[in-house]
Amino acid sequence: MKSLSLALAAALLLGSLSYGQSAAFKKFRGDYATLDQDLLNNECEVAAVSNFVYHKDVATFTFSEGAMYLLRYVDNRPTTAIFIGKGNALVDIPSHVERQGLMYASGDSTVNSTFEVCFMRIGDNFDLALKDKFTFTRQQMPWKDFNLAKKSQGELHFRPVIQHDYDHYFELLRSVYERRDDGFFWADFNRYEFSYDPNRPEQVLVAYEREGGDLVNTKGACLQRRERNVYEDGLMSDIVYPTTIVSREGTFDLSGLDGKTVKGHGDVRIVVNTDSLKYLSIFLHYNLGLDSMSVDGTPTEYWRRRDFNFIGVLLPKSYYKGDTLNVRMWYDGRNFLGLLPYVENPARTICKLNFTAPNDFVYLIPGMSTPTKLDGRTAFTVETAQPYNQIDIEAYTTSFQKFPMTTDIDLPLNILKSPHITKKDYDCFVPDDQYRSGVQQAFNFLGARLGNPPNIFEVSVLPEGELALPGVAEITQVHCINSNTGGFHLVAASEAARQWFGAQMRPASEREMWLADALNAYLGLMFVQEALPGAPFYSELVQRRNLMDSVIGRNMDMPLAVEASRIPDSLRVYKGAWVLHMLRNVMLDLDATSNKDARFLKFLAEAVYVTNNTTFTNADIQKIAEKHYGKPLDWFFNEWIYGRNFPEYKVTYSITPKDNQYVVNVNATVSRVGGSFQMPVITRVELEDGTSSFGRQVISGTGGSFELGPFASKPKGFFFNEFFSVLSSDKVGKGK
Structure with missing residues (x-):
């Protein structure tokens, strides 16, 4: 088995690219190989341990009774520890948004897990804490315990693979060379993974094996070290980067x-x-x-x-x-x-x-x-x-042709024609005139609401690719257009919007990256609403809502305010666009006779300036929204940016006479959200003369009843969640 160990070490080294000839680097290469040394037939230390409690930041490990093995020595200190016996891991997640993230990964917002095997990689003083209390002897790991350790898959989940952000072996070694209490610690137990790396910007990570056999566990919660005490949702981007x-x-x-x-x-x-x-x-x-x-x-x-x-x-x-x-x-x-x-x-x-x-x-x-x-x-x-x-x-x-155009506010557009994209070659080819007109209309729509793109004085439009640079928009000329959808209008405006919300944005961390996708996607939908009145806008919203509904059914919803890499791309785009749509409806002035979206448009215009000229956080976006809404919006951001929600409303209503007039009595029950959830829902009552009466009703997670009216004549109908004001599943019917 020692030859197998050498073969594995050689494979690790051959799979790496490095530069170094010094004695220190040669030692590093050897130590790196040691971290993958086979567990069997290699000497280790073992002790019977009982009632040993080890605290690591927000985690507490209790090793109640069992055998503890120490292996893979670097500088005469172990880098691997394996416990086999009875134990428990308790991880406290102080952050609301990260508890929601853990819910996505594991189905639970807390970690309180008993285990029989705990596989650890250690670059701190865990071994010294053990040796202060227990006596270790040298031996080889028994075959039975070796099998239990291998089956736990701790080796598999720690070994570096390309899906990891870091090389785990390198991170462990740099901590091993600087041993201290605040050193690297990684533990795999049951389907959970806990790690503390003092050299990461967010030192604490809790992950979970969502599907059996996953090579990489799904990140559930990421936190900065306890000493920083940064746990409030709006402050999570206050990161001290190395x-x-x-x-x-x-x-x-x-x-x-x-x-x-x-x-x-x-x-x-x-x-x-x-x-x-x-x-x-x-x-x-x-x-x-x-x-x-x-x-x-x-x-x-x-x-x-x-x-x-x-x-x-x-x-x-x-x-x-x-x-x-x-x-x-x-x-x-x-x-x-x-x-x-x-x-x-x-x-x-x-x-x-x-x-x-x-x-x-x-x-x-x-x-x-x-x-x-x-x-x-x-x-x-x-x-x-x-x-x-x-x-x-x-x-x-140089074979591309250039067609100069100008927007309504004098932004030059250079629309390029590719000789490789023609109707002959592509079934879903967008005709040249339709393509150029659609692109120009999209830029006109955005410019009228947001002004010219910041720091951009000319835009070249390429008909292929998906790259967006300041001054360069790649808007595909191949797009299949289906009825009752946004079609090419949606594509053109979503990609054009990246000139306002794109590479010039200055997020404080990855927790703000959802905005770069969501703003562009929703501005595209707003253009569809204007350019194609009627069904297409709402059809696109329904399509995204249905995707979200299926996501909820598979427990795959995630808060938007986590690292962008932790959220599936489609979820980040679709949910983000829906959240902006809901914010728009919260700000909507139902009493205005014109320009009902004035507050939301002012919010967007200021967001352009702030996100492109200053480092911004999600808390900054909330402040801008509150400024133009005129009231606090913490309830909205808590539920939709930092939380996981998709309420289901079951609504019954009746139209009844009252004091020679008529009222609409509504009863709503709510499921799939907590009791603290609240959201204003827009309602519409259709009157006898064909006009409508709009209103808002704040409905909490516990549901409730309300009365609309009175009306002089009997209303013709009642409509709940008008304009799709809430991302929800609705079942509405007449009561008895």
Whole structure:
């Protein structure tokens, strides 16, 4: 079995890309392999333990009675611990939004789980705490206990795979080399995973194996360490990131059939925010192959597994809070999403880049200078006027035709015609005149409500792809149009809206990223409502509602205010658009004779300015909404941004005479939400003369009854949840 262990270690090393020749790096490689050493036939320490309680941040582990094994030694300290016996794990999740996230992952908002096997990876002083109380002896793990440990799948869930944000082995080792009480700790028990990594921005993670056999557990709750005490929903984005990039530069050569294969170097200047830094976490899209790197001009050793964005850097010296690192990385590749290296902090900076490129492509990049000819190639620079955290490249051949147009508020549009997209080649080809007209109408609609896009003075529109850059909108010319849907109008406006809510937005964390998708999606729906009056707008809403209903049935709803990567894309877009639709109806002035949406439109206009010019949080968006609504909206954000809700209303009504007039008596029962839930629902009573009386009724999670009227003549009908004012399932009927 030792040969198998060596084979596994060799496979791990071959599956990694690294640079390093120093003795320290060679030791690191050996220690990295040790972390995957086979459990069988390797000496370990074992002790009988009882009533041992271990606290790790918000988690409490109680090992009531059983055997504790310590294995895989690095620097004479164990990095793996396996408990077999009777125990319990209790994890307190102090944050409301993260309890809701855990509900999605595990079906429960708390963790209180007994276990018979607990598999741990340790870079803290867990072993010392054990040895203070129990006597350990050396032996090999018995076959029976080895089998129990393997079946628990703790090995499987910890071993690095490309779906992980970080390389678990690297994170464990950096903590092992700096052993302290506040060190790395990871535990797998039953279907739960708890981890504490002092080097992550949000140190605490609780995950759950939603489906048996999952290689990667589903993230349920992410929190900062207890000492930070950041648990209020609106403050969760107040994250102390380990590092911040303050400038981005680079020099690249472009080539390839699409003109976007890249080779060169990227330079980032990084400020240290933690007390000290010996190991750096930096990221680069996995399709960009890293050749080498330096820090402050010194060749620097690093570790990167194949197909990982994550790169673990062994810095040439220790850095301290306030210090800066000048990192240069040489790399090449194609089909990448984002050209430049990045860190966890999403803060934007100005970008300064130099390019050489083939002559037979036209390039579109924000801040691009006029190209010049140089040695048979094209040369140009990019210096962005606004901060970005990534730069993407768009190129098209000189065979594209350009059709200049102008919006109603004088924004130039250059609509490009691709020679590769024709009616002959695509069944769902949108005719040229319809395409150009639809694009122009979409920009006119958005410009009339939001003004011109911030810091953008011209927009080029490409008929293929899904890339959105400031000044570049990719709006597909191939789209199948079905009856009673938004069709191409929805596509055109949703993509055009990214010029207002796109790469220039400055979210404080990933918890705000839902807005980038939701705002664009809902602005697209608003354009459909104006351009195609009647059924299409509401048909699109119903389609999204039905998707949400099925999501609820599978316990897959998630709060919007969690990391964007934790929410399925379709859920983030559909639910986010619905939440904005509900906010619009909350703000809707039912008594106004015109411009009923004035408050919501003012909210959108201010959101454009704030999100594109300042670092914003979900709490900031709430303040803007409250400013234009005129009342607190914490109840709305608690339920729909930080919570998981999809109420089901069962409504009965009757129209009865009262004091020579008529009233509508309504009884509503509510299910699938808690008793504290409340939401104003718009109602409509159709009168005898054909006019309607609109109203709002706040209905809580416990339901209730209310009376509408009186009316001079008998109403012709009653309608509940008019305008689809609430994302809900409604069953409405006449009572007895």
